[in-house]
Amino acid sequence: MRFTFDERTYEGRPGDTLAAALLRNGVRVVGRSVDLGRPRGVFSAGPEEPNALVRVGADPMLAATTVELYEGLAAWSLRGKGRVDLAEPAGRRCDKGYLHCDVLVVGGGPAGLAAALAAGESGARVILVDDQPVLGGDLLAGRATLDGAPALDWVAGVAHQLAVLPEVRVLTRTTAIGYYDDNYLTAVEKRGSGERLWHLRARRVVLATGAQERSLAFPDNDRPGVMLASAARTYANRYGVRPGARAVVFTCADSGHEAARDLAAAGVEVVAVLDARDGAEITGTTADGEGVLTGVRTRGGGQFAADLLAVAGGWNPVAHLFSQSQGRLRFDEELQAFVPHLSAQAERSAGACRGLYGTAEAIADGYAAGSQAAGLTGFAERASHHIPDSDERPPKPPAPLWVMGDDPATSFADLHRDVTVADLQRASGTGMRSVEHVKRYTTAGTGADQGKTAGAVVVGVMSALLGTAPGQMGTTTFRPPYTPVSFATLAGRDRGALSDPVRTTAMHEAHLARGAVFEDVGQWKRPRYFPLGDEDMDEAVRRECDAARTRVAAMDASTLGKIDIRGADAGEFLDRIYTNMYSTLAVGACRYGLMCKADGMVFDDGTTARLGPEHFLMTTTTGNAAAVLDWLEEWHQTEWPELDVRFTSVTDHWATVAVAGPKAREVVAALAPEAAELAFMRCVETPVAGVDGRVFRISFSGELAYEVNVPWWYGAALWESVLALGAVPYGTETMHVLRAEKGFAIVGQETDGTVTPQDLGMEWIVSRRKPDYVGKRSHARPDTAREGRKRLVGLRPEEFVEEGAQLVAPGGGEMLGHVTSSYTGAVLAMARDVAPGDRLEAVSGGRTVPVTVVEPVFYDPDNTRRDGDPVERVGTVGEWRPESPAGRFAHRFLSASSERVRLRELPFVRMWEVRGRDPGQGLRLGPAWWLVTGDGGREGWTDVSGQRTVLELSGPDAVEVLVTGCPIDLHPAVFPGYAQTLLGKAGVILERTAPDVFRVYVRSSFTGYLAEWLLDALSHPGSGSSPPSR
């Protein structure tokens, strides 16, 4: 395999890491340190690497010890830290996935393999994750035998047994990076073209994360050629690379002797093995002109020529995940290391990560941990497993040694951050006692490696400086991620158009075709204005306003929230929620209402109509639709469960067109003759162009106006018909101008959570007769009842004023209020202690504009425009064809489908939501809530046919697509057949109708988002692990 490093071409071997390949080619200096610029080489053979940081392709900073070599890899050296290239890395594709299991095993070494096998054999669902391309863990690095055969034979045997267990999933190249509440772990899998971030939920976790060798601090211990002894051994045994020609081994533990033995076997001349337990001590190193190691000096005048110094400082159990899980560590005096002590979650450590360093011991502990985990999740524990005989000798305790020599300024405790023993002495000299303070003061442990090799040295040195024991010092907090993770990995597919769901109405394609300029309202895309030719916004809005004021204009009002409210106590409930009265509203009448939070502040507004004695339809603001439904359900369920009332969102079911202007009646007469002569604030359920519809005569502009509703499938047809009948399309900007001219407040514009209905001058809407409504008690609080609160006023500015401009008396003084809405001819403000005729100044951005306070109604204060013109001429309406929400995706669904996974829409499915009594059919969505499909609606059921559409995903890979966005467990033994949950970022009902067939019921307005999300998933098929190749 050819690769380049700093533009020079080298040859490596398949299976090499970049670090192994560099050593294979004799590259000793891999980079320079972050602060001091000292030459540095490969120090470790794993994710703990502090030195060999490189740029690989578009990845700005990776440890060369974790980069799997591939043909054509291009890498560059770094000085301690990388820089992000903002250009999009071509071809990179990251995503995420959700998996669930009974037993999650982290680590594929002897303990992890044994644990996974023991749990898997019991029938438990097991996931085994390991960061390496191949299983084996530490056995890959050694030459141990088990039962007289190479240990890797045992590994291969277990791997084969795992592969044939149907409920065991092995994820290699997968690093567990985070351990969160309730056994929720995240893991990054390196795949061919990017990474997948796995979200794993396990009933039991077995941590078998092994141990990492620690470093020692001594003078010039950072030279290229100084390496962990375990790493030198790994390069010799696993990669067949001699990490040097002449080696000195310095050890505090038995592992140094193993390394010396294996290096010698690999043809490295081992000139000395120095054991700290025999009193040996290094006092310094020498280097050549490049800074590469040439020799080692020892206490007593010893001097050894060597290009490799293998250092075995002892072992640290990898307790990062255990510690992230909130488990408590203790310091083991014999091992001289922190080991897991008290678990906080349903978890157990096994093998070297709890300080059991022998291979046979790790295997035995793994079997025990796996069996126990299976037993605790309800599976039969197998009594015994064969523990193979190992040829290892039992380990002797390590020397408690952290620092050597007499030159603290060149003795590095943290190689990555260039923190020396002298820095630690300074920290202790300033009075710091806590490792957390020392970490922040010196930056030790804050590098990308999070101090994996340095942490123990820092604690050891600090405890020596402070005359305490390492166990008293403790460790710094371990935080996710265990290894660095790119933002691209975290973002996955939630980027670009899929970064946030976009909600669209049934008329969206028509708006696009007309060149609408959109604005975001919550997640909705709403047309702001419809420019003709080269009109700018002001020109377009002037034209649209003129049409609404003098002829007829139409707006897509489908985004307004709509809540179907039924029940014998529906009127009583609304009386308690709204500030005004609804129980007395006549059937067929509409009323505008305000609702407040309990603190008395305006929360939402809208028009609610009575469709029947026990049936209302509430409308909400676009942005508050979900919050209002939550609010109604909260009060009903938690305070007034005795009231017979039920709520169903029908926002997406109904497509709504507001028709406004003196000629609006002609448009409505052509569409729905029965509705044309509706009185103001009346409504009717009536056919609209032959389709079941509803027409409300309500006005947000002061003109004669109707809101015409038809089911989603006919929304586009309704819109086109209204425009064909002469209405001029208008957007939200014109809507704002028209309402501001009438002095109508907008929730969230005039209000900000500190405004009462009285502040808006709407005392008339606050009932004094009702015993209570939410907010009533607060309207009597001294602060809300006092004089001198800000109130809604109008302003006449001498030139344009900005929304948000501050109002002050002429010449300055206290702030009296602020401008809330500003349009040509209509400016609204909230201000205190002012009256019509007062002169104020509006200050914004250093600009001061004189303004005069006026009444907040700028247009037709006597409401003479409300009834418009009589009908003179009735146009005709063409035939309507229904359109399903995903109809426009049909061809793309077809071409993205394959034998493995197929996607299609099941259009025009009739659906009903049923609440209260069990209909004996359908999907039960909540305690008293069902979704019934089919043509047979019954009295009291709510038609929601347009509320959702049904997408069908089928084929053997359907589940593999769903797990990339659905957080719940889809295993056939667990998944109940259907559930309401999330897919991507959209709420869905997921129904399995056959083993490989899923129906996804998605809100119609989210259909475009979810269709694109699914198409994106289907456009990149393939699962499972493959070597990196980008």
Next chain:
Amino acid sequence: MMLIDCPHCGPRDENEFTYGGQAGIAYTPDVDDEAWAGYLFMRDNPKGWFHERWFHAHGCRTWFSVHRHTVTHEMRPQP
């Protein structure tokens, strides 16, 4: 990501729910200003067990109460 046991849907990820704050706060508007301010603005914030409300917004839309330990996040159903 806590795993919350919805009484209707069973265990689900925390992000399917919205938090409802302290449970057991009775709506009693017929009180003096100080008591009313307590209803509006004052809530307990203990280190330890806490009786609190959750709403399964992305599931069955049920409000329910649990006891949660604010240090360990252990949850127990309302007794």
